[in-house]
Amino acid sequence: MLNEALAPDIQALIAKKSWSAVRDAVANWPAPEIADLLLALPKTERAVVFRVLPRAISSEVFSYLTTEQQNQLLKELTDEETRQLLAGLSPDDRTALLEELPGRASQKLLNLLSPEDLAEARKMLGYPEDSVGRLMTPDYVAVRRQWTISQALAHIRARGRGSETINVVYVVDEGWRLVDALELRRFIFAEPDETVEAIMDGRFVSVRASDDREEAVRVMQRYDLDVLPVVDSDGVLVGIVTADDVLDVAQEEATEDFHRAAAVAPLKANYKELSIFTIYRKRIGWLLALVFMNIFSGAAIAAFEETIAAVVALVFFLPLLIDSSGNAGSQSATLMVRALATGDVKLSDWGKLLGRELFVGSMLGATMALAVLPIGALRGGPEVAVVVALTMLLIVIVGSLIGLSLPFLLSKFKLDPAAASAPLITSLSDISGVLIYFSLATWLLNLPG
C-alpha cells in the first residue's frame, strides 16, 4: 500500500545523531509515517527529529499527532518554533488543537498567533463544539459573479496556492453571499470574455456553520460531493469543508454510536492509548445502572417464588426466554438507531414502522415458539411446552416493540437514540419477560401465584 521508499535503517541514523541524514531520509515519507516514527522515539529525541524536519512537512506531521502528543511536543519547542509551527497549520487543524489543549496551553498558543490567524481562530472557536464551524477551513477560492472568466482565472491562480481545493470555485455576490459553486474545469473551458454569471447554473448545496457536523456528512453523502461550502445565517460564505475531514467525522460518529450500542460512554480516543482507569470509568456507569434495573427482574421473580418452588423445571427455560426477547429487541433497536443516524428513517416514520414491526415480531415469535415447543415437551411435559411456546411468542413481540420504540422515544425527548443500547433493551425485556412467563405459567398450570 505504501510507497516503497521507506528506509529501515533510520533508527541507526538516529542512534548516530546524524540529524541531517535523518532529515534527508524522511523528507519524502508520507506525513503519517513520520508521525509514527516520532512516536516510537524517546521524548528528547522526538523533539530533535521534529526540529530538523523541513518546515513545510513539520506542520503536517504535527497535525497527525494526538492532542496529548502535540501538547508534549509543544513543551519542548521555543516560542519562535511554536509560532512558525502554528503559522504552518491549516486553520481547521489549528482550531482542533486550540479547542482540545488544556486552557493554559491553549491561551499561550493564542498569544503566539499572528493578528490575522488570531481573529480567524477566535471566530472558529466561537461556533459550538461538534458544529460545522469547527470543522471548516477558510482557505477556499471565491470569485464575483460580474467578473469575466479571465479575471476570475487570474484570481484563482493568485489565490489557489493557499486554498485546500481548487476543484470547486465559489461565486459570491456583493455581500459575499454564496450564489453558486462551479467546477474549475468550467472556467478553464469557458470563453475568457464571458462573465462568470454566464456560466452559472445555480445548482449547489451548502451547510450552515452552526449545523451539527453530522449534517455535513449527510449532505456530502447525499450529493456525492468532495467539498462543501459553509455559510452563516445570512448566506454569507465563511468556509469550506473537505471530504477527508468529513470522512473522519463519519468514522468518529460511527464509533461513538457503536460504543453507545454496547452501553459504553464514547471514548473519544484510540482504545489502545487509553489508561485502564479511563476504560473502567467509561464502562462502569451503565453497568451499575443496569444492575439496579435488573433488581426489578429479581423482584418480579420474587413475586412468583411459590410458582417456581412448585415447578422448578420452569427455571430451565428462564435464560432462554428472556434472552430471546432481549435479542429480538436488540435487533430492532440497532436497526432503528442506525437507520435514524443515516437518515434512512425519520422520526415521523414511527407509526408506520410500529405496525410493520408487529408483523415481523409475530413471525419471529411464532418461528421461535415452534422451535422451543419440543424442548418444552421433553423437559416439562405438554402443559409446560404450551406455556413456554406461548411465552416465547409474546415476549419476542414485546421485545421487538420495545426495541423499535425506545430509539424514537429518546429522539422525541431530544436524547441520543443510540442510548437504546443492547444491554438496556435486554434489561427492559427481562423485566417484561419474567412477568409474562410466570404469569402465564401460574395461570395455565393453575399454580399458586
Next chain:
Amino acid sequence: MLNEALAPDIQALIAKKSWSAVRDAVANWPAPEIADLLLALPKTERAVVFRVLPRAISSEVFSYLTTEQQNQLLKELTDEETRQLLAGLSPDDRTALLEELPGRASQKLLNLLSPEDLAEARKMLGYPEDSVGRLMTPDYVAVRRQWTISQALAHIRARGRGSETINVVYVVDEGWRLVDALELRRFIFAEPDETVEAIMDGRFVSVRASDDREEAVRVMQRYDLDVLPVVDSDGVLVGIVTADDVLDVAQEEATEDFHRAAAVAPLKANYKELSIFTIYRKRIGWLLALVFMNIFSGAAIAAFEETIAAVVALVFFLPLLIDSSGNAGSQSATLMVRALATGDVKLSDWGKLLGRELFVGSMLGATMALAVLPIGALRGGPEVAVVVALTMLLIVIVGSLIGLSLPFLLSKFKLDPAAASAPLITSLSDISGVLIYFSLATWLLNLPG
C-alpha cells in the same frame, strides 16, 4: 441546507403535461432532488420526465436511483436512449449498475456499450466484489515524468475535461507505472521549462485494485486524502478512487457492522424499503441459533435443580448476575470489533490487551460486587450475599475476557470479528454465569449439588 430555487408547483406542471416547462423548472435542481421527484411519480410519468431531462443531467440523476428503480426505468427506455444514458454514466456508476442488475438485463446493457466502454466494464467487473477495482474510475489525469511543465499543463487542459478530479495529477513512467502524485497547483506555480521530474517528491500512497474496499477507507483516512490512486500488481496506474465513493463505503461498512453487532445479517439496503419477509429472514437465523445455545444455560440450570429447590431465593439474582456478565462482555466485544475495524487495534495486540482486560474486568467486577452485596444481604442473608458478590466478581471478569477474545478468535479463523455480537456474547456469558453461580452456591452454602 438546500438551494432555495426548488419550485413547489412542479406537480401542477406535470399534471398539465407541460414537459418542457418541467424540464426548465428542474434544470438547476441538484440531481438527488430530481431523483426524489422521479420516485414520487407514477411509473409512466417517471419515464417521460426522465426523458425530457437535459442529457448531462439525466445520467447523473440515474446514478442516484436504487438498482431496482434503475431496472424499472431501463425497461421504459428505447435501446438508443439506453445507449446514450450508459455513455453518460461515469465508469464506476456503470460498473455498479452492471454488477447489480439481474444477469439478463446486465447482458443486454453490455451489448449497448461502445467497444471502449465495454472493454473498460469487462476489466472492472473482473475485480472481486467489494474490491477497490469495482469502486475506481479510470477518469484521471496522468503525465510522464520526462515531460516539461508546459507539456504537462497542455495535457492536463486537454484531458481534464473528462476526469473526476484535477486537484491531483499522477506521474507515470514508460510502463505507465505510478511514480508520483502531485497537486495541480505545483504545476501551475512551476517554471514552464522545468521537467515534471524536477518537481517530483516521491511522497504518495496508493492502493491495489484487488485490495478490499475497506483498505481504501483506511488509507484515505490515515493520510487525509481526497483522492487515491489505484495500481495493479505491477504498480501500473489503473484508476483513482474519490472521497465521495469512499465515504459511501465507510458508511455502508459501518452499517453492516452495526447490524452484525446486534446479530442481524447485513441488510444491504435502506431499512424502509425492505419487505417484511426480508427483514424476517435477516433476523431469524441468529435468533434461532441463539435459542439452541441458550438450551445449554437451561441444561446448566437443570443440573442444579436441587440447589434451586433448596434455596429458591437464588433465582432472584439469576437475571441480574447473568445479565451483568453479558453486559460487560458486550462492552468488551464491541470495543474490540470497532477497534479492529478502524485499525486502532491489530490481531497481534491480543496478548497485551488480554492482560489489561483482566485488570479492567476485575475493577468492574469488584465495584459491581460491592453494589450487590447489600441487596444480597437484604434478600437472602449474609451467606447468600457473599455468594452473589463473589459470583458477580467472577462472572464480570469471565464475561469481559470472553467479549475481548471472541473478535480476535474469529479474525484468527478468517471470520468476520463483527459476528461477536452482543446477543452471542450474552448467550456465552449466560452459560458460564449459570455454572459459576450455582457451583459457588452449592459449595459455599453446603447445598445438595
